[in-house]
Amino acid sequence: MSGDPTIFEQIIAGDIPARIVYETETVAAFLDANPLAPGHTLVVPKEPYERLDEMPGDVAADLWAAVQELAPRIEAAVDADATTVGVNNGEAAGQEVPHVHVHVVPRFEGDGGGPIHAVAGDRPDLSEDELDDIADSIESGE
Numbered sequence: 001m002s003g004d005p006t007i008f009e010q011i012i013a014g015d016i017p018a019r020i021v022y023e024t025e026t027v028a029a030f031l032d033a034n035p036l037a038p039g040h041t042l043v044v045p046k047e048p049y050e051r052l053d054e055m056p057g058d059v060a061a062d063l064w065a066a067v068q069e070l071a072p073r074i075e076a077a078v079d080a081d082a083t084t085v086g087v088n089n090g091e092a093a094g095q096e097v098p099h100v101h102v103h104v105v106p107r108f109e110g111d112g113g114g115p116i117h118a119v120a121g122d123r124p125d126l127s128e129d130e131l132d133d134i135a136d137s138i139e140s141g142e
């Protein structure tokens, strides 16, 4: 959280134009400049945390509350049937802007898109032992 302001900080500061649709003390949301669908919105913490785990819990709660409030509003605005909600959390996952942002992408019946399951590469073939090890590691945090 140092160095030049991220593009999203510049939007929040009013230095770069954007269609801001929501703003609180800690969170802002604006239309994506290269939308995947009409109404594609980015919901961001105002502070430039790069990854999800860097956000304090109260900011994460504010961020999710905004997503929850905005998703139905966005659907209604563009008459969507659903939304896909996702975060590219790190460069290897496709994160280009190093400032946490939740994509809210309106979805329409027959829009040709896929589910979240479509974002990863080849599915792994994991043994029971490997699954146990992974589950143990996540559970213990080690």
Ligand code: AMP
Pocket (backbone or CB within 6 Å): 007, 011, 016, 018, 030, 031, 032, 033, 034, 035, 042, 087, 088, 094, 095, 096, 097, 098
């Ligand atoms: P990601 O790949 O998850 O980091 O997504 C970054 C998103 O930011 C992309 O969907 C871009 O279209 C969007 N974006 C980049 N610059 C701007 C901008 N100036 N205003 C609005 N959205 C932007």
